[in-house]
Amino acid sequence: MNRLRLVLLAVGGTGLAALLVAACLGLPGFGGRSHPYGARAVHASLTRHTANTIASVNFDQRAYDTLGEMSILFAAVLGCVVLLRQARDEHRAQPQPAEVARPVRRYALIVLPVALVTGLYVVAHGQLSPGGGFQGGVVAATALHLLYLGADYRALERVRPLAVFETSDALAVSTYLVLGAAGVLAGTSFLANTLLPYGTFNTLSSGGTVPLLNAAVGMEVASAVVVLLANFLDQAVEIEEEHGS
Amino acid sequence: MSDAVIVVALLLTAASATAAVAQRDPARQALVLSVLGSVLAVLFTVLQAPDVGLSQLAVGAALTPLLIMLSVRKVRRRGRTHDAAAKDGAR
Amino acid sequence: MMHVLPYLVAAYIFLTGCYGLATSRNLIHAIGCLAVCQSSTYVLLLAVGYQDGATAPVFSDLRPGSRPVVDPVVQALTLTDIVVGATVTALLLALVLQIAKRHGTVDPDELRELRG
């Protein structure tokens, strides 16, 4: 390996390590009691009837961050679609139906609906219990891909019309943005959670716009992960290069 | 008691991170990363962050390793078909 | 020791990931190392927000005010961070796949196109 790189790595790494260790010694002790922002966030969450404080921070107090996060996911998925598109010198090969062992197939087909429902449940209860649009969306999208194990690739492609998922990904982002802009139209702030009643604490409809934004994120994440996995699967299974190019 | 659990989870995290870096074969690294994701999920739960633990489990232990595996498969498959093509050409 | 251990672990993970990234011979492995680097940020953020004896900030089965809760803000930040990490990993892997196609290798030592 390159000598210079090792020297740089040794010197730079040691220097940064020394700096970080010195900084760690200056940090407030682990488990300390002073969390001013955290305490304010808990208070704000309770005044808006959102039982899961993290959902309140994500979809109400710092909903603008979540907008950025969503857009990152959206842009990255769009980027992956563009980067993994079929190039001029590639063609699609129909994959052979793979033999899957029977127990695996049965297991996958049983787990699939369970996982799908779990995902949706986790999305729906985001403002009440741990979980939410993001976690549930990933679970639901990954669950769909159990079909790859349970049946075969072509079955998966049938239940997974990619264009629909791409559209729903984009529509979910638009929904989030429109909900945010509704605040501006109503004369208050962008993403203001003051338009809907806050509802009864600890019920599914509590928290004003929190459940709506949460649902938009859930839809976006689920569609985005489906599209992402589909593109990688396509590469791994279907797209082939022309030989001799 | 809870301190001891946290310490164990932290040390496991550090160990699996080291293993993930030290494992130079990407397919095996994906498995180690999956372990790292699970250990982190446990650590987060111990640190009273079940929300984060759940998403780390979904993303770090499942999604990311899956993407890496698929990439490895693509790169390997590519290598194989190209080797085969090269052999055909040589014949 | 206990009061700095989590922070030190975070710093260690970051530096280990950097070491792996710099010495990697396989770009897919390098992306894995980048994911390791990022996990250090999760550990740091959550360690910062932890409070001894506190519970998760979810009040569905907890009477507000009955027990201290850990800092929810860092948890929200970490959630965002995890999404960011996964998407960046996916995008970079997509680029690695294209490199494998166009260069016929994923070994950074063999990529000699851009120099000087």
Next chain:
Amino acid sequence: MHHLLPLLVAVPLLGAALLVAVGHRLPRIAAEITGFVVSGATAALALVLLLNSSPPMVEWVGGWLPVGGESVGIVVVGDGPALGMAALVSLLTLAALAYSWRYFEEPPRGHRGAFTALMLAFQGAMCGFAIAGDLFNAFVFFELMSVTAYALTGYRIDDAKAVQGALTFGVVNSLGAYAMLLGIGLLYARTGELSMAKIGRGLDAAAGHGGPDALVLASFVLVLTGLLVKAAAVPFHFWLPDAHAVAPTPVCMLLSGVMVELGVYGVWRVYGTVFAGPGGIPAADLTRALVTLGTLTAATAAVMCWYQRHIKRLLAYSTVAHTGLFLVGIGVLTPEGDDGVALYIIGHAGVKAALFACAGVLLDRYGSVDEHTLHGRARELRTTAVLFAVGALGLAGLPPFGVALGKAVTEEAVGGPLTAVYVAASAITAGAVLRVTARVFLGLGPRPQDADSDLETSGAGEEPETAGLLSRIPDTMTTVPALLLAAAFAVGVGPGFGDLVARSVNEAGSGGAHASVHWTLPGVLLGLASTALAVALGGLAVTRPHWTTAPDWARPLRRLQSGHVGDYVAWLLMGATVLGALALPGVLGG
């Protein structure tokens, strides 16, 4: 009015989302018009807000107004520099979209609006970063900006260099972003706040009379590492030539014109709001760090720029050199320095984008951006030749271009021997561009010999970005650079424009001090001097070709640019250490 601030982000993102949602049903022209309209609307919004930015606006997103000085929401700032950057970003995006009108061969199958959508998302991300007043929010938009930029850089997947450059860009920038996030974590641990202003006050309160400690230093180093990676300061700069040389031309215009400058802007914003107080990093240390790194950056990049034959890479190095100059300018921490850099950035954006646009014409006409093989071939492109030459003179700082005004004001602010750095760096980079003009467009001088092929990237045999080689240059590809150059010119001659910029910059920072900005005799003379020097250098290079073959002492420097991502990561760690060492004295002294 202030409620409209987040729309700078929301409008382009909504446009991007809608384009993806319905893009595959639209004809291509409709998708491009949509992109144009959305981007233009955002630009108009940014300009309207900019005109109303005195006194500076503040908006709490979600209506979480502070109660007793404390808020749980995210703050965005609408002051002159923030909205000025947002307006610059939007106008340049508009120009890039106009330039790429019916540009790419064919949109990816089934994703007709994808390129436009990515450009809009990029615009939204840059606007979001510009107006961020919350450190974590700044990180989020920083990442969004990076992610879209990686995808756009690697857009031409058929090109081996493009995907390699994009990956290098992605790995180095992501690592920088994670370092920045670690820094944000440390700051949150110390102060328990995320809004930049609150963190700054928290640091001061925590320090008491003691001054900064290791934790402040570490967070400063980590946050600045992220921003300086984006700003491509030495030794964090290696990714930039690799990425800018390969990105599609419209994307290059944005990357070089504004994205890199947003890194500099971020350094200015974060230092001024977070670390400038008594609990932060002392002014002397910041000046030492930024002036040292900035000078090194300008010197290294000027040398590297001079010995390039790949025209886009040459322009990329000139961007690096100019970022070095910007860093020196904000590093001296005077109101005049800030004003000068602001004007410099505006002028540079126009000039550099125009130069990249002209390089794109070469690429699409001849399938090459190699100075050697194109020697004399572009004689027929008269308009482009004039634009390229004017751009080069603008880059050198010929009065009355905006670049010259900004440079003159900055030079006066830094004073002393640093002035020489400004004159030399701008003259060398502009000289290289003039040399290219003379050789490629006029065919002057002998055709240079190829040498050192293992140490350089040639730029010959590239794929054009349009559908096949262009036989005729579309009007958009000459109008856009012409307009950009005219804008850069107007910045310098527009009566009162300089003062307007200075007032809005000083209102936001610089502790309320107000500096007046106008042409001065020394400034004009220095501008003329660097232009004359650039012309002389260009002329010498053309008549004596051995001047452009790299001498032995430059070889190690060129070897550092190895194209190996592992090397760049090692340099990033080294850079963080150097930054820490440069800022260390104040912490020890405190």
